[in-house]
Amino acid sequence: MRVGRGELYAGRALLLGLMVVTILPFISIFVTALHPSGTLPRGLEWPAEPRWDNFIEAFKVANMTALLGSSVYLVLAVVPISLVISTMAGFAIGHLRIPGSRVLLSLFVFGLTLPFTGIIVPLYYLERAMGIYNTRLAIVLPLIGLYMPFAVFWMRAHFVSMPTEISEAARVDGASTWYLFWRIHLPLA
DSSP, X not given: OOOOHHHHHHHHHHHHHHHHHHHXXXXXXXXXXXXXXXXXXXXXXXXXXXXXXXXXXXXXXXXXXXXXXXXHHHHHHHHHHHHHHXXXXXXXXXXXXXXXXXXXXXXXXXXXXXXXXXXXXXXXXXXXXXXXXXXXXXXXXXXXXXXXXXXXXXXXXXXXXXXXXXHXXXXXXXXXXXXXXXIIXXXXX
């Protein structure tokens, strides 16, 4: 496809402008962080004596070690559980086509439409009734539930697109459903 010179330059100018608009706020924040505390820089003025220790001080004041540790805990708790459950559910709905799979898929798609702000109050009462309010488990369980609809929908789309010949060949060789999932489809996913 041939593109005219004017269109090429206009596209590059637009991309360059968008890049500047996107990156400029980050540069401004970085330069401002290098100024001494209590001063207000004019524009993107580089400080005469950059204060690199401002970053260390901000890290200490914000207690970033505890925050990063909490984030790592949440990732290690939510992602593997969500991955295992959604992959199994996607396999069952998309590949095995279990009875009621259309209804199940509809429920997961409906779960994609629920806004978090609409379910926060019921979650609060549920967590309080379970006695897990103000614990890390009270964060992990809702996150798993909130990511599940998209993950199941995504994994189901993968398993639906897989050729049935692969499963048929494995079944002829005597593969069970678990072997089919664990040894054939999971590595492909």
